[in-house]
Amino acid sequence: MEPASTRPDMTTVAISGGGPAGMMLGLLLARAGVDVTVLEKHADFFNDFRGDTLHPSTRAVLDELGLSEEVERIPHRKVRKVTVGRDDTNIVVDLSALPLAHPYIAMVPQWDFLDMLARKARGYPGFRLIMGAESTDLLSHEGAVRGLRYTDGDGEHELRAVLTVSADGRRSALRERAGLRPRVLGSPMDVLWLRVPRADEQVEGLNGRTGPGTMAFAIDRGDYWQIAYVIRKGGFDQLRTEPVEKLREQLRGLLPFLGERVQAIESWDDVALLDVRLERLDRWYRPGYLCIGDAAHAMTPVGGVGINLAVQDAIATANLLAVPLLEAQQDPRRFERTIRTELLARVQRRRWFPDAGTQRVQQFMQRELFGDIVGTANGQGTPAARRMVEAALRTPTGAKVATAIYSRLMSRIMMRGLRPEHVTSPERPLRA
The missing domain is CATH 3.50.50.60 (FAD/NAD(P)-binding domain)
Known part of the structure; x- marks a missing residue:
């Protein structure tokens, strides 16, 4: 104070x-x-559970402000691979291959x-x-x-x-x-945030998996996985009436590499709700x-x-x-x-x-991508974009094209931003 x-x-x-x-x-x-x-x-x-994903656009600004070495001293994880899939179909984006000065997401x-x-x-x-x-x-x-x-x-x-x-x-x-x-x-979804301990598994980066009516993302935070579990908007109160074991089972099904470590979710008190707004x-x-x-x-x-x-x-x-x-x-x-x-x-x-x-x-x-999980506009069916992606992934050529498109979108929209800003405001001397 x-x-x-x-x-x-x-x-x-x-x-x-x-x-x-x-x-x-x-x-x-x-x-x-x-x-x-x-x-x-x-x-x-x-x-x-505050947002802490620093994209290359933000890292570039920290470079301009002379803060690169300081941010590197903060213990953090660099996410270089993004995997999104369903069942045995995956899109894998290697962020390190993107033409950026900092080709990764820094989880600071x-x-x-x-x-x-x-x-x-x-x-x-x-x-x-x-x-x-x-x-x-x-x-x-x-x-x-x-x-x-x-x-x-x-x-x-x-x-x-x-x-x-x-x-x-x-x-x-x-x-x-x-x-x-x-x-x-409007947003048709909310997100549950929780933690699961991380072992020495080969899986790394950011992993998103969908199943019938469910979707979860696991974000590599070094010694633990930060889990984002997508639910229908306003559905948390109903979900909490079920035993927490049901949530653990769904996570095991979506992210099998978590194994029995989902037992770390002992009760609903270990789950935080993010009220999603747009x-x-x-x-x-x-x-x-x-x-x-x-x-x-x-x-x-x-x-x-x-x-x-x-x-x-x-x-x-x-x-x-x-x-x-x-x-x-x-x-x-x-x-x-x-x-x-x-x-x-x-x-x-x-x-x-x-x-x-x-x-x-x-x-x-x-x-288009979460519609059949949180409800499509007409309340039924899988959105057209999702069907197209899943159809493309059934062939090697289609998978290559889908991955290239997804990589370009990740690079341009999410990693660099639609209009990246650079510091042009004046600089005065530091305090003596």
Whole structure:
């Protein structure tokens, strides 16, 4: 918690949310010389089963920020192979063969990733991070947002700001206070997260398997498998009425290499529910206020793109706004004036295609690849795309073509992103 004597009552940019979008934006703006305060409602960054897939697009940004060696020092797993199949048919993608500087998915614990960004950001004099501070409302004057209210262990406080940014996720309280309502695109599935110990089996990487009405993914985390088990939307309560042994049996059938280690799932208390949402704002901003990351566009876990798109949003925001914010910071009347709304609109325009485009890909995959598991549009049958893939896999030539197409999609859409961002915001000296 920030000591009362040093708690700020004004800043140039107030960022609600210390996740990937908020911490990356805070780092980049402080690096440019902007006074920035990030407020995170939790006392620390630790939260099990948070998304932690860093794609090559994010690794490239860490290279640009001089953080490559530091991220390599964090214990993590590199996923170089993706296998998706059903029964005895498989598509196997060798990520190491993709033409990328970092041809793998880095499974970096999100709390370690955020701690790394915070350490880097604290090296700049204009950065402040307040933990255990929950944003509750917006400060407004003459139709523009002028900061926010937050609560911590000492009560309620106000923080004036030239720009207030919501990077506080799909349940953002500030977004609601701003009157911005997301359009619900819909997701027919939820995901159960659980852990199973890993042995010395030959299986590695990311393995997805489907069966009659079920689907599971096993992600290699070194000493354990992180399991994502797909269920019909809203079906968890019904599932919990069954003995947990039924879930263990289904996992053994889908992922036989797990064997008797599924007994590590002793009860439903060992299973976490991810309420999957797919939604986005039609408008990300209002005067003095901007939403990025999940607050602007909630993604499903399909492809593990959430963190990476949030980071890309932050980079685009810093690239477009750092210099105008530096200019505003020098204005004695900065809290009486409003940063030009057109600048905020540019952020949305820059990120609309990759964010909305990726959501369309996720919608297609939900409908066509998961449809017979969580329910097709008409409630029956296997989707056409799934039937085509399974038919292709029955012949060596078809399997080769299907694998090539899947590899290209993985490379372009998921690994690199539809519009990868690069850091162009200015850099000021580190704290002496």
